[in-house]
Amino acid sequence: MQLFLAMRASTIRAGLSTLEACTCDVKRWFAENDLLLNADKSEVMMIGTPAQLHAASSVNTVAVADAHLTLSSKLKSLGVILDSRLSFDAHVAMVCKTCNYHIWALQHIRRLLPLDVAWTLACSIVGARLDYCNLVLHSAPT
16 A cells, blocks of 8 residues: 655645544554554655755654654665655666666576577566566656
8 A cells, every 4th residue: 555645845744744644544444444554564755856855854754653664765666666856766777787687697598598589588578677667767867
């Protein structure tokens, strides 16, 4: 489950209070339906422009369902690494690292495979990683 809350830097405390109340309500709903919300495993990140993040720099922890969590500079959601400025630098680096690893691994078995099979394997394994969630990179910084 993911919760998103839009806040202005000028009203950050009120926004955090709203977030805490919302997460407490979610925790209560979970308990009423025999579910458990493990708030200690939750992650919190603020996203904004450099000026917005600087204005909110006094916030180090956020209360989520009665647990105080430290802010993360990046987090992973559905295989995409998000950072606080949405630059996607960490995500691109991870995709490049993963593709390079699989190309390197394929080099070890390449001599055992016919050329067309090796080509198909490389395109499917590497191509799948390049294509997965590439729409989030549209309009991202170069």
